Amino acid sequence: MPDGAARLERAFTAAGRPVFMPYVMGGYPDLAASVRHARILGRHAAVIELGVPFSDPLADGPTIQAAGQRALAAGTTPDDVLGVAAELRDGPPIAVMTYYNTVLARGADAFLARAADAGVAGLIIPDLPVDEAGPVRAIAHQRGVALVALAAPTTGEERLEEIGRHAEGFVYCVAVTGVTGGEVAVDDRLTGFLARARARIRVPLAVGFGVRTPEQAVAIGRHADGVVIASELIRRIDEAPDPAAADAEVAAFGAAVDRALTASA
Amino acid sequence: MSVATRFGPYGGRFVPETVIGALDELTEAYERHRDDPGFRAELAGLLDRYVGRPTPLYRARRLEAAWGVGCLLFKREDLCHTGAHKINNALGQVLLARRMGKGRIIAETGAGQHGVATATASALLGMECCVYMGRVDMARQRLNVIRMRMLGAEVRPVDSGSATLKDATSEAIRDWVTNVGTTHYVIGSAVGPAPYPEIVAELQSVIGDEARAQSLADLGRLPGTVVACVGGGSNAIGTFRAFLPDAEVDLIGVEAGGEGLTGRHGASLALGRPGVLHGSYSYLLQDPAGQVAEAHSVSAGLDYPGVGPEHSHLRDTGRVRYMNVTDAEALDAFSRCSREEGIIPALETAHALALIAREGGALSARGPVLVCLSGRGDKDVDQAAAALGIDA
Ligand SMILES: Cc1ncc(COP(=O)(O)O)c(C=O)c1O
Numbered sequence: 001m002p003d004g005a006a007r008l009e010r011a012f013t014a015a016g017r018p019v020f021m022p023y024v025m026g027g028y029p030d031l032a033a034s035v036r037h038a039r040i041l042g043r044h045a046a047v048i049e050l051g052v053p054f055s056d057p058l059a060d061g062p063t064i065q066a067a068g069q070r071a072l073a074a075g076t077t078p079d080d081v082l083g084v085a086a087e088l089r090d091g092p093p094i095a096v097m098t099y100y101n102t103v104l105a106r107g108a109d110a111f112l113a114r115a116a117d118a119g120v121a122g123l124i125i126p127d128l129p130v131d132e133a134g135p136v137r138a139i140a141h142q143r144g145v146a147l148v149a150l151a152a153p154t155t156g157e158e159r160l161e162e163i164g165r166h167a168e169g170f171v172y173c174v175a176v177t178g179v180t181g182g183e184v185a186v187d188d189r190l191t192g193f194l195a196r197a198r199a200r201i202r203v204p205l206a207v208g209f210g211v212r213t214p215e216q217a218v219a220i221g222r223h224a225d226g227v228v229i230a231s232e233l234i235r236r237i238d239e240a241p242d243p244a245a246a247d248a249e250v251a252a253f254g255a256a257v258d259r260a261l262t263a264s265a
Numbered sequence: 266m267s268v269a270t271r272f273g274p275y276g277g278r279f280v281p282e283t284v285i286g287a288l289d290e291l292t293e294a295y296e297r298h299r300d301d302p303g304f305r306a307e308l309a310g311l312l313d314r315y316v317g318r319p320t321p322l323y324r325a326r327r328l329e330a331a332w333g334v335g336c337l338l339f340k341r342e343d344l345c346h347t348g349a350h351k352i353n354n355a356l357g358q359v360l361l362a363r364r365m366g367k368g369r370i371i372a373e374t375g376a377g378q379h380g381v382a383t384a385t386a387s388a389l390l391g392m393e394c395c396v397y398m399g400r401v402d403m404a405r406q407r408l409n410v411i412r413m414r415m416l417g418a419e420v421r422p423v424d425s426g427s428a429t430l431k432d433a434t435s436e437a438i439r440d441w442v443t444n445v446g447t448t449h450y451v452i453g454s455a456v457g458p459a460p461y462p463e464i465v466a467e468l469q470s471v472i473g474d475e476a477r478a479q480s481l482a483d484l485g486r487l488p489g490t491v492v493a494c495v496g497g498g499s500n501a502i503g504t505f506r507a508f509l510p511d512a513e514v515d516l517i518g519v520e521a522g523g524e525g526l527t528g529r530h531g532a533s534l535a536l537g538r539p540g541v542l543h544g545s546y547s548y549l550l551q552d553p554a555g556q557v558a559e560a561h562s563v564s565a566g567l568d569y570p571g572v573g574p575e576h577s578h579l580r581d582t583g584r585v586r587y588m589n590v591t592d593a594e595a596l597d598a599f600s601r602c603s604r605e606e607g608i609i610p611a612l613e614t615a616h617a618l619a620l621i622a623r624e625g626g627a628l629s630a631r632g633p634v635l636v637c638l639s640g641r642g643d644k645d646v647d648q649a650a651a652a653l654g655i656d657a
Contacts, residue, residue: 055426055556056435056542059281059442065425077554100279101541105555127279127541152283154445159285177283178443 004121005146005203007093008169011046012204017265018221019046020257021206023097023230026050026084027076028067033243035087037233040251042091044258047170047206049124049228050088052081052098059126061181063231063238078102078111082118089119095148095169097124108139116143122169124148130163137166151201153177153193164201170226171201176210181231184210186219194223214260221261229257268292270459273581275574278458280438280544287445292460294365299467304364311356315389316346318353318471322479322635327605328618334625336633338488339608340476342500342640347382349611349640350472350500355382355451357468359390362449369448370394373437375402375430375496376566376613377409378640379453384418386451394418397437399428402565409644427559430496430569434543454497455573458544462573469503476635477507489632490515493639494616495534495587496566498573500639505585515586515631518576519620521562522589529561533572534580534587547574563592563652564612564645590619596652598622599642611640612649 012019022041026034038048053068053076060068078098085094096115103111103125115123123145128136130149140147146169151160154177163171173194175184184190197205207220208228217227236253240246270276278288298304312318320341329337342350359370370392374380380396387394396413400422403410413420426432434456441450455465473491480488491508493501495518508514523530530536533548540549542557550558550570562568579585590598595612598619603609610618617636621628628634642649650657 058435058438102555104540126281129282129285132277132279150282154283154286156286179439
């Protein structure tokens with residue numbers, strides 16, 4: 001098992017309760033702020049998802065699209081974001097979320113070498129489904145980085161098994177049929193999906209897309225090992241009047257989610 | 266036979282997990298229906314009586330004289346109902362969607378021809394239809410926006426990125442990810458995740474199948490050269506496929522050279538590098554970090570930084586030569602074709618014509634030159650009039 005996979009699995013299971021996995025976009029609102037926000041959230045999180053801005057993010061709704069556009073307009077590159085990861089290496093394990101073309105452009109080997117150097121534990125590629133992932137997975141293995149698979153409510157039984165066979169670190173379960181930034185409903189469809197995933201996947205399950213409140217995190221946490229919040233954090237940063245207020249907002253929200261998850265255990 | 270998913274190293278399914286099930290379902294449905302006599306007969310009947318196929322193969326004698334070409338043949342897709350080849354694909358896919366029990370159709374459009382074709386097929390078959398279109402394209406192809414709305418479709422403007430075809434496609438895919446249970450996404454070119462490039466190529470191959478037979482019947486021989494413009498590449502692949510085994514036929518795809526290759530352009534095959542956009546691995550205009558570049562073309566239908574995966578493979582194998590012409594050359598050919606032949610071509614199509622204006626004399630040495638006249642230019646009159654200084 002790659003070392004990154006072991007670190008991620010431990011991070012999700014060590015607390016013995018569902019944990020918080022906040023999303024921070026590298027370079028948003030600027031590089032230094034993204035490092036600061038990740039450090040603040042690191043006090044309340046077991047794993048940090050670090051996003052790489054991309055020009056055409058197919059799995060993302062308007063909030064993350066706009067944040068990405070702003071980061072790109074400021075000149076943020078994938079390399080810069082791996083630099084952010086390196087600065088955060090003393091905190092919780094990092095899973096880098098990036099679209100496949102940024103990996104291809106650099107070359108999977110070079111990209112993963114750099115990610116491994118930066119101490120990245122896992123790589124999430126939302127447009128690289130399990131049946132296309134073989135070559136990247138092999139390279140990630142050599143570098144000790146876990147290639148994190150995604151599963152969705154529309155994923156059939158056979159594919160869930162296939163995902164389970166390759167799963168390492170954790171599996172990212174998409175909570176909604178849709179893109180990021182919507183609003184999740186914790187209903188039979190979602191809990192049924194998570195039960196199906198649980199039955200076929202050995203590694204921890206992290207659930208994200210559309211989770212906005214501590215209450216939703218708690219409700220989802222009953223059926224999962226980790227809860228991801230992304231667009232809601234970005235919206236709060238967007239709305240803050242200045243950087244200090246954004247830092248305070250991020251700290252308060254991170255603490256509230258963590259407190260709720262701890263209390264629910 | 267199972268549907269092709271790769272063309273050499275190109276193609277594949279690089280999409281969010283949420284739509285993988287729908288791609289499997291589409292593959293399965295297409296494999297089942299494409300050889301089903303009922304489906305074939307329904308589609309053939311509509312192509313015949315509704316679209317007006319077969320389209321003529323017309324000899325453009327005045328342009329032969331103007332451009333020094335011995336024999337110049339137009340495959341008249343501009344005479345299809347709705348005014349372009351796009352209807353061949355849209356009808357086939359909407360028929361398939363109905364058989365799959367989907368009630369809602371979505372599409373992206375650049376020039377608006379695919380949007381109009383999809384809105385038309387949806388009206389005919391009683392489906393709800395929503396078309397995504399970049400705000401910039403809505404302005405330059407205003408006529409087609411009105412047509413789609415008249416046909417009962419909803420047109421949703423897209424403001425992200427360059428507000429053109431790339432962004433409209435991304436937004437359509439996001440809609441599909443969200444509504445995948447009820448919705449079929451009718452992709453408008455030979456792009457996207459498998460099985461789309463193969464489905465679109467097969468539905469468009471009617472162009473080349475007819476043209477090849479017509480050439481044999483009319484001239485007693487095959488053309489020496491076949492030319493088509495390449496946006497995503499659907500009219501080109503539909504025209505080329507029938508001729509791929511004919512090694513003696515020179516095949517030429519024409520990309521948008523825009524302001525010229527040192528400026529802004531849409532020549533993915535000339536200057537792109539392989540990468541992933543909109544679900545498939547193919548040549549792509551991008552920066553060194555892998556961010557997708559904004560394309561540019563006077564023609565909304567060629568203003569796209571990617572290209573269909575089969576064209577990438579045909580480029581690498583050398584079976585098809587890919588060349589490009591500038592905006593200015595295309596406008597010149599647009600004007601020339603209108604005045605000499607009384608045919609106002611689409612600006613996309615004008616790119617294929619411009620290549621013949623430039624190279625036709627030399628190409629002619631191999632024998633007749635056949636060009637896919639992919640569409641008519643009614644949609645472009647505002648934009649072309651402004652560029653050419655023509656007043657109402
Ligand atoms: C008339 C016409 N020709 C060509 C194209 C380019 O598309 P493709 O390369 O898929 O044929 C378009 C696209 O909008 C079009 O409207």
